[in-house]
Amino acid sequence: MSKKSLLILIVIALLVFILGLFYYLFLTTQVSVTPTDVNPSDAFPLGQPGTQNNNSGQTSGQGTNADNNNGLGENQGEQTVVLPTLRLLSHNPVAGAITLNPSTTTAVVRYLERATGHTYEISLLDTTSRRLTNTTIPKVYEAIWSSRGDNVVLRYLNENTDAIQSYIGKIKLSTTSTENTSLTGTFLPQDLTQVAINPVGDSLFGLYNTTDGGAAGFISAFDSSKKQAVFSSGAGEWLVAWPRPDTLTLTTKASFGVPGYIFSLNTKTGDFNKLFGGINGLTTLANFDLTKILYSEISDQLFKNFVYDLKNKTVTALTIKTLPEKCVWSKNSRDLLYCAIPEDIGSNKLPDDWYQGKVNFRDMIWQIDTKTNEATQVSPLYQFEVPDNIDVINPMLDKTESYLVFTSKNDLSLWALKLK
Secondary structure (H helix, E strand, C coil): HHHHHHHHHHHHHHHHHHHHHHHHHCCCCCCCCCCHHHHHHHHCCCCCCEEEEECCCCCCCCCEECCCCCCEEEECCCCEEEEEEEEECCCCCCCEEEECCCCCCCCCEEECCCCCCCCECCCCECCCCCCCEECCCCCCCCECCCCCCCCEECCCCCECCEEEEEEEEEEEECCCCCECCCCCECCHHHCEEEEEECCCCCCCEEEEEEECCEEEEEECCCCCCCEEEEEEECCCCCEEEEECEEEEEEEEECCCCEEEEEEEECCCCCCEEEEEEEEEEEEECCCCCCCEEEEEECCCCCCEEEECCCCEEEEECCCCCCHHHHEEEECCCCEEEEEECCCCCCCCCCHHHHHHCCCCCCEEEEEECCCCCCCCEEEEECCCCCCCCCCCEEEECCCCCCEEEEEECCCCCEEEEEEC
């Protein structure tokens, strides 16, 4: 064998030895890591995932965030949990939710799960959550909360008769945070087409169809006592809201190309007055003191938004294009709106196509000052890495207006967006 061949063999053998030694010393060595060495947000940099367990009622915060530095850090023991700016509160479909601020340092969302009728509560400031009630009422399609969150109207179909059933539930919280309580209450008359709750939270309005094709309405306390008839109309299709303690609004159900009207109903005097109307595709949203009304209109095949000032009897055209159902008025300023605005509202037959699920939208959150007509973008929701585009419905603000809570129309999941 030549010296050159021998040298090559020696080099190869030496390389094999070195590689074997490296593998043994480094790749086969196992490192033990204690739980305190790992921050969950490091493993999931877009926000901690969580699951909802119907048996325990514990829901952990979920969500995504393009920049966790925008989240709110809360100390929990020795760890700091960074909450994402856009946070998934419940991946299970919800029937309705409400924001509550029990004290100056707390903010929570109370919601009712659609599949079971169980009530949950989750903090907006940390990942604390719990199940409040364990009374099972399957397939609740709508939950309408009182302003204090202690009463809720559950609406669902009776499985035997297909009648619309409305149940007033009373939540009496347990003295301990680990115990669930039952949802107790009473039934309202069947086949109510609309239910609205007084902003004070002490009474409700129920609307039902009459045998002649019209509609009638009553006001009652939550225990169904003190029932009083306050409304009667030959028209049967209405959408009801209760913006001011002494005044309801009733808007004719909207349809593309069909003139709509909005009326006010004084709950003390029974006065029923037209506010404005004759507007195609009219949908409305009044502010908390009924001084301004946001509305949409289909004119010349174009979708437009306006604000009607009831005091000055003036109309202001807005630069935004959205459905009023995707907006919420500030309670700290009668002129301020927060709206989910579609990136492209298109040339669809609105609002019909959206109501019927033929179209859905990719929304951005904007703040609109209706006094100056200035619009400021708060967040394009698609900047966050969410599984699907979010089509916002039922938006609401907490008392401090630091959070916007809403439901996604696509899957009825519940979300919270930090505003400040």
